[in-house]
Amino acid sequence: MNKEKLLYENSKHALQSDNIIAITNRHLCSRPFMEQLERVCKLHPHAIVLREKDMPEAEYLSLARDVIALCKNMMCSACCTAL
Numbered sequence: 001m002n003k004e005k006l007l008y009e010n011s012k013h014a015l016q017s018d019n020i021i022a023i024t025n026r027h028l029c030s031r032p033f034m035e036q037l038e039r040v041c042k043l044h045p046h047a048i049v050l051r052e053k054d055m056p057e058a059e060y061l062s063l064a065r066d067v068i069a070l071c072k073n074m075m076c077s078a079c080c081t082a083l
Helices: 003-014 033-042 057-073
Strands: 021-023 047-049
Touching: 033 047, 033 057
Parallel strands: 021 047
Antiparallel strands: none
């Protein structure tokens, strides 16, 4: 296999959704956060890291529960085992 084809095959594998870990930052979303997360869930990433460091703990816990419910609803196994 030539070098270019090997590079293409390796990059194609690396971009498969089961190799992707999504890390959130609600401040960077151009659309509502849960809407964006729904779009991410449709891609079935390997994992979703809810990284909202500036959020108070109670608010973070509430958001985490909403995210887990969304993931379960979307049949996205990325975060169904959290909390």
